[in-house]
Amino acid sequence: MAEEKLCTRTEDFAEWYNQLVIRSELADYAPVRGCMVVRPYGWALWENITSWLDREFKETGHVNAAFPTLIPMSFFEKEKEHVEGFSPQLAVVTHGGGEKLEEPLAMRPTSETIIGHMYSKWVKSWRDLPLLIVQWGSVLRWEIRTKLFLRTSEFYWHEGHTAHATKDEALEETYRILDIYERFCLEQAAIPAIKGTKSESERFPGAQITTSIEAMMWDKRALQSGTSHYFGQNFARAFEIQYLDKNNALQYCETTSWAISSRIIGAMIMVHGDDQGLVLPPRLAPIQAVIVPIYKNDAEKGKVMEVADRVFKELKDAGIRLKMDDRENVSSGFKFNDWEMRGVPIRVEIGPKDVEKGSVALARRDKPGKEGKSFVPQDGLAGTVKQLLVEIQDSLLKRATEYRDANIHDPKNYEELKKVVQDGWAFSHWCESAECEAKVKEEAKATTRNIPFNQTEKEGTCIVCGKPSKRKVYFGRAY
Ligand SMILES: [Zn+2]
Numbered sequence: 001m002a003e004e005k006l007c008t009r010t011e012d013f014a015e016w017y018n019q020l021v022i023r024s025e026l027a028d029y030a031p032v033r034g035c036m037v038v039r040p041y042g043w044a045l046w047e048n049i050t051s052w053l054d055r056e057f058k059e060t061g062h063v064n065a066a067f068p069t070l071i072p073m074s075f076f077e078k079e080k081e082h083v084e085g086f087s088p089q090l091a092v093v094t095h096g097g098g099e100k101l102e103e104p105l106a107m108r109p110t111s112e113t114i115i116g117h118m119y120s121k122w123v124k125s126w127r128d129l130p131l132l133i134v135q136w137g138s139v140l141r142w143e144i145r146t147k148l149f150l151r152t153s154e155f156y157w158h159e160g161h162t163a164h165a166t167k168d169e170a171l172e173e174t175y176r177i178l179d180i181y182e183r184f185c186l187e188q189a190a191i192p193a194i195k196g197t198k199s200e201s202e203r204f205p206g207a208q209i210t211t212s213i214e215a216m217m218w219d220k221r222a223l224q225s226g227t228s229h230y231f232g233q234n235f236a237r238a239f240e241i242q243y244l245d246k247n248n249a250l251q252y253c254e255t256t257s258w259a260i261s262s263r264i265i266g267a268m269i270m271v272h273g274d275d276q277g278l279v280l281p282p283r284l285a286p287i288q289a290v291i292v293p294i295y296k297n298d299a300e301k302g303k304v305m306e307v308a309d310r311v312f313k314e315l316k317d318a319g320i321r322l323k324m325d326d327r328e329n330v331s332s333g334f335k336f337n338d339w340e341m342r343g344v345p346i347r348v349e350i351g352p353k354d355v356e357k358g359s360v361a362l363a364r365r366d367k368p369g370k371e372g373k374s375f376v377p378q379d380g381l382a383g384t385v386k387q388l389l390v391e392i393q394d395s396l397l398k399r400a401t402e403y404r405d406a407n408i409h410d411p412k413n414y415e416e417l418k419k420v421v422q423d424g425w426a427f428s429h430w431c432e433s434a435e436c437e438a439k440v441k442e443e444a445k446a447t448t449r450n451i452p453f454n455q456t457e458k459e460g461t462c463i464v465c466g467k468p469s470k471r472k473v474y475f476g477r478a479y
Contacts, residue, residue, distance in 0.1 A: 008275045013219045021148045024278045024342045034146040034153035044286035056180045062132040067114050070105040075113035078238040085205025089141040107140040115161045116239030125244045131163040149266035157261035163253040170254035174230040177258045178211045181226040190281040190396035191215045191271050192404050193225050196450030208232040214449040216404045217270035220424045222449045222476040225267050228258035271400050278343025281396050282389040288321045290339045294332050294351035303355045318382035345392050366392050417463050421446035425476035429469035431462035449474040
């Protein structure tokens with residue numbers, strides 16, 4: 001697999017990405033165009049992502065449930081903006097059991113409608129609120145131009161759907177989840193994502209407020225990496241989600257929904273990967289360390305394997321996710337390239353000399369070559385490896401943060417903005433009019449990413465039209 005060199009990021013970033021996803025065995029193309037097969041290595045990575053999020057959701061009072069894939073078409077027509085937003089992407093089932101269905105059924109593109117329908121049955125009184133349900137699964141949105149993980153017709157995610165008695169509670173929920181998403185990116189994925197509010201034109205269909213976390217990829221494009229929406233009473237009115245308040249008066253609920261999808265794997269690839277392959281953050285890597293025993297003959301093999309087996313047991317007992325690569329049919333060099341391609345954070349090399357000296361060689365994936373290699377004692381190796389995993393995690397976040405900050409610009413005028421967004425982001429004042437936003441999109445192919453919270457800068461003037469502006473927004477070209 002690792003025999004031919006990967007194309008470099010500078011040569012062709014899109015091609016580098018496509019080759020990398022296939023060769024690292026994260027995913028493969030499915031026979032149906034636009035769909036993907038997530039391979040075991042990719043799924044193990046996804047499981048590490050989902051298990052962290054699942055724990056956070058449960059700690060904040062959420063519970064999991066499952067709703068059907070098929071949704072009656074009439075449900076979509078109940079919320080005007082929602083149906084307009086999703087109609088072009090719907091896959092519709094018209095036949096079942098060899099007969100034409102009375103009402104066509106949509107494959108879910110998202111589940112606000114069916115969950116709203118069920119909530120209207122379940123919510124009766126203020127005592128039933130808040131209702132905090134998360135569904136884990138896949139959804140289907142018909143796509144023409146697809147890219148593994150980043151944009152496929154079917155993709156995996158969780159979708160949280162909550163109903164509350166008051167606006168304040170629903171808003172609090174919207175931002176609580178966004179904070180969890182931000183923390184996930186920073187602490188787990190080592191991605192310095194920026195949280196903020198989306199512009200009106202970039203809102204989720206049917207939402208009153210859409211918030212997002214936005215991350216900068218290696219090619220300086222933006223990737224929306226998670227969203228949390230406040231719906232106000234839009235869906236509650238469309239689906240009659242009502243409750244009796246403490247005075248016995250009938251009220252509409254306030255609802256939210258939010259998601260992170262398997263797209264986040266694409267973000268990790270594009271933020272951390274290098275010309276040798278994937279670079280995975282240790283906290284999420286399916287394999288955190290790989291042991292490669294090195295020997296030339298049976299006599300050496302006996303001695304080396306004795307140490308390798310002992311080291312394997314020690315590291316495994318210490319809770320490190322571990323792999324022993326004792327394949328006989330390939331060279332050590334092949335193994336090194338193979339695990340570099342798959343982004344394993346640490347390689348532990350053990351050869352005859354290491355056995356004599358009571359040492360091992362550690363190679364860290366984030367620093368290829370000599371710079372990342374160290375020779376350490378076998379004694380206390382589990383502690384050394386754990387410490388190194390922490391260092392690698394921190395160093396990935398630091399590197400990505402410096403890269404992001406170095407590529408966010410403060411253009412002086414509109415002409416300069418058009419230039420800088422071709423190879424970076426601009427952080428500029430904007431009057432929040434759709435006209436100015438459309439102009440940037442048309443003339444510079446850049447969109448507003450989000451308006452970050454807690455801005456310290458004073459009011460200014462819109463970089464496009466010169467009118468007064470209260471807040472700054474990120475502009476960038478996006479995936
Ligand atoms: Zn303007």
